[in-house]
Amino acid sequence: MSVGRAGLDQAGVDVVVVGGGIAGASAAANLAMNGLSVVMLEKQESYTDIVRGEWIAPWGLREAQLLGVEDAFGVGGSWEIREWTQWDETVAPDEAETVDMTRFVPGVGGPMSFPHHTVCELMAEQAEDNGATVVMGVQRAHVTKGVNPVVRYQKDGVAHELRPRMVIGATGRGCTIGRQIGVSMATSVHHWGGGVRVSGIDDWPMDVQAMGTEGDKMFMVFPQGEGMARLYINFPTTNKNRYRGPDGTARFIADFELDCLPDRGKSVYAAATAIGPLKVWPSVAMFPEQSIVTDGVVLVGDEAGNADTVLGTGLSCSLRDTRSVCEVLTGGDDWSPAAFESYLAERDFRMKRLHFGADIIAKLHCEFGPAAAERRRRARALMAENFAASVTGLLNMVPPEDVPDFGFSEFFAERLFRETV
Amino acid sequence: MTTKDSLLTDTAHVNGVDIAYVDKGTGDPVVLLHGFPDSHYLWRHQIDPLVEAGFRVIAPDLRGFGGSSKPQEVEAYDMRTIVNDVVGLTQHLGIARAHIVGHDWGAAIAWMYAFLMPRRVDHLAVLSVGHPGVFSTPSIEQRAASWYMLFYQFPGVSEQLLRRNGWRLFKEIMGGEGDHQRYPRELAKPGALTAALNWYRANRSPAAELRVESNFPPVLAPTLGVWSTGDKALLEEGMTGSAKFVKGPWRYERVEDASHWIPLDQPEQVTKLLLGFLGTERAVLPTRRRRL
Numbered sequence: 153m154s155v156g157r158a159g160l161d162q163a164g165v166d167v168v169v170v171g172g173g174i175a176g177a178s179a180a181a182n183l184a185m186n187g188l189s190v191v192m193l194e195k196q197e198s199y200t201d202i203v204r205g206e207w208i209a210p211w212g213l214r215e216a217q218l219l220g221v222e223d224a225f226g227v228g229g230s231w232e233i234r235e236w237t238q239w240d241e242t243v244a245p246d247e248a249e250t251v252d253m254t255r256f257v258p259g260v261g262g263p264m265s266f267p268h269h270t271v272c273e274l275m276a277e278q279a280e281d282n283g284a285t286v287v288m289g290v291q292r293a294h295v296t297k298g299v300n301p302v303v304r305y306q307k308d309g310v311a312h313e314l315r316p317r318m319v320i321g322a323t324g325r326g327c328t329i330g331r332q333i334g335v336s337m338a339t340s341v342h343h344w345g346g347g348v349r350v351s352g353i354d355d356w357p358m359d360v361q362a363m364g365t366e367g368d369k370m371f372m373v374f375p376q377g378e379g380m381a382r383l384y385i386n387f388p389t390t391n392k393n394r395y396r397g398p399d400g401t402a403r404f405i406a407d408f409e410l411d412c413l414p415d416r417g418k419s420v421y422a423a424a425t426a427i428g429p430l431k432v433w434p435s436v437a438m439f440p441e442q443s444i445v446t447d448g449v450v451l452v453g454d455e456a457g458n459a460d461t462v463l464g465t466g467l468s469c470s471l472r473d474t475r476s477v478c479e480v481l482t483g484g485d486d487w488s489p490a491a492f493e494s495y496l497a498e499r500d501f502r503m504k505r506l507h508f509g510a511d512i513i514a515k516l517h518c519e520f521g522p523a524a525a526e527r528r529r530r531a532r533a534l535m536a537e538n539f540a541a542s543v544t545g546l547l548n549m550v551p552p553e554d555v556p557d558f559g560f561s562e563f564f565a566e567r568l569f570r571e572t573v
Numbered sequence: 574m575t576t577k578d579s580l581l582t583d584t585a586h587v588n589g590v591d592i593a594y595v596d597k598g599t600g601d602p603v604v605l606l607h608g609f610p611d612s613h614y615l616w617r618h619q620i621d622p623l624v625e626a627g628f629r630v631i632a633p634d635l636r637g638f639g640g641s642s643k644p645q646e647v648e649a650y651d652m653r654t655i656v657n658d659v660v661g662l663t664q665h666l667g668i669a670r671a672h673i674v675g676h677d678w679g680a681a682i683a684w685m686y687a688f689l690m691p692r693r694v695d696h697l698a699v700l701s702v703g704h705p706g707v708f709s710t711p712s713i714e715q716r717a718a719s720w721y722m723l724f725y726q727f728p729g730v731s732e733q734l735l736r737r738n739g740w741r742l743f744k745e746i747m748g749g750e751g752d753h754q755r756y757p758r759e760l761a762k763p764g765a766l767t768a769a770l771n772w773y774r775a776n777r778s779p780a781a782e783l784r785v786e787s788n789f790p791p792v793l794a795p796t797l798g799v800w801s802t803g804d805k806a807l808l809e810e811g812m813t814g815s816a817k818f819v820k821g822p823w824r825y826e827r828v829e830d831a832s833h834w835i836p837l838d839q840p841e842q843v844t845k846l847l848l849g850f851l852g853t854e855r856a857v858l859p860t861r862r863r864r865l
Contacts, residue, residue: 153747188578205799213739222739225739226736226738226739226740226757226761227740227757227758227760227761228758229754230739231741231744232738232740232741252737254738259737259739261737261738261739262738265738266739275760377744378749378753386646
């Protein structure tokens with residue numbers, strides 16, 4: 153599994169992928185499938201739950217199909233979620249509306265929730281089965297950009313060096329490779345988020361996901377089948393230490409006792425048992441300040457810049473990135489920065505829309521207090537009156553380019569929030 | 574992935590296919606036959622205790638499953654062909670006569686093996702699935718039971734339909750029973766799903782249903798039938814009704830608190846039942862009709 157000392161002068165490596173998450177592992181699997189010589193480097197010794205994205209939009213699953221990695225989701229414990237019920241403190245539990253999510257993208261069905269680490273593991277195995285070298289437990293990966301890029305890393309205290317034709321940087325929000333090649337990020341934090349994977353919620357309808365706001369938290373329940381689910385809570389930055397301490401997980405689960413859920417959320421708070429760690433994080437939006445493509449290196453996934461996690465499109469974005477980049481690498485011999493122009497243009501367009509949408513969702517659902525609740529009540533009324541007002545929610549279903557243009561106008565945002573009349 | 578879930582010791586080329594199998598221990602041979610969509614791994618809790626009790630355990634991956642060949646054509650999965658795989662494997666291992674134990678489709682194979690090859694069978698133990706004669710005249714209740722529905726669904730269900738939406742239909746059909754998290758992983762391997770479905774296509778196609786086979790030779794071996802109260806798919810009468818097809822000594826055991834996957838849900842009890850049965854009874858010897 154590991155590249156030995158021979159790796160120092162290992163000739164003929166086409167691509168080194170740094171980072172074995174959804175973006176990196178899907179790239180490694182696709183490139184290996186297409187006959188390229190691939191080495192994938194992953195920091196973890198083995199894949200475990202480190203609380204990463206576990207919800208993927210139908211349009212992201214379409215990307216997985218195009219990449220040929222959809223079975224990693226299906227057999228890695230994915231569960232198709234069919235309905236989305238919009239419980240919220242501004243609506244009575246039995247009056248909350250339900251949206252059928254299975255019909256937005258032909259040939260795909262609803263979004264999926266899944267244990268992130270098992271899906272990554274299966275993609276890495278798929279890459280290996282197709283001839284890629286997967287190195288786990290990699291430390292101090294370092295990339296030197298250039299027409300002939302160099303990748304150095306340590307494994308078990310031994311230094312290794314690779315000289316591939318191309319490096320894919322996919323280290324996530326840490327932006328390790330990006331910083332090494334001189335890409336800095338402008339960031340903004342709107343709120344904080346936390347998540348834990350649970351089992352035992354047998355009375356929660358496994359077809360139904362929940363997203364809503366009550367008091368000072370925005371909650372999400374994403375079923376994973378068999379009484380399991382990923383729970384998330386978004387909360388104000390001022391309260392970022394709320395789940396600190398040894399009983400943080402218990403308090404997190406107890407926070408699902410909510411007036412706006414049927415039976416006050418009893419099927420969650422009284423039944424859930426954590427089956428993984430609780431993690432909290434600042435929900436950062438990141439905007440690259442330099443090009444994410446340079447000689448010998450291309451960035452994908454969160455490492456290339458990402459929208460606020462509240463939107464839930466991070467994984468879908470990662471797979472779209474991977475597909476675009478893999479198409480260049482498997483489509484011809486020109487791997488120069490110029491060959492990635494369409495990737496850059498498409499990503500730029502896509503991220504503008506996702507940032508715009510995420511800002512609306514964050515403002516609507518992740519701001520708290522009476523004024524914010526009143527704003528949600530008004531927005532809901534507007535959506536009930538005219539379905540077109542829920543256009544932003546389409547970003548969770550169809551690719552950004554398929555969402556009608558009016559959803560990205562300042563006029564629409566102002567209208568939605570009734571800031572001007 | 575496979576390596577983690579495998580106890581396989583060897584592979585043999587018999588009856589035109591490669592059959593991977595476990596061969597462990599010395600003593601009277603016991604052949605363990607798994608069903609759908611399992612492999613030898615179904616018997617992981619029974620293999621060692623049987624070996625320790627002085628048996629030689631042979632647990633193959635039947636064709637189409639696990640580490641064995643997966644022909645893609647439906648005709649390759651005729652029951653008689655699969656029975657011949659077991660004959661070929663035991664011959665290859667120099668075994669003339671063995672205890673035969675089967676679960677689910679493996680039980681169906683075991684029944685057929687027992688009445689087609691009476692001299693090769695010592696004791697017969699069948700779990701979950703009763704004698705095929707009972708099924709040729711299914712009751713209304715049995716028709717309504719879900720496994721029976723599956724019997725009719727799987728031949729027509731496409732690979733694409735089972736795989737779509739993250740194997741959602743497959744997961745719904747299997748529920749949270751057996752090795753439900755492992756099955757899709759196994760079936761996602763190249764050719765595996767088609768091979769597994771071919772078991773149904775070859776043996777439960779509408780055409781096969783029209784052929785009513787009723788003249789089954791009697792089973793002469795001492796026979797143990799086991800059925801579990803948590804089996805959502807098969808009715809108790811399928812097993813108890815099998816008694817009339819058995820001429821040898823017949824025992825019936827009902828297992829509580831177990832789904833269809835009895836060897837996984839009540840591993841110790843299954844081991845105990847097998848140890849208390851295999852080699853304890855005397856067979857009715859097959860009589861050869863004298864030529865006049």
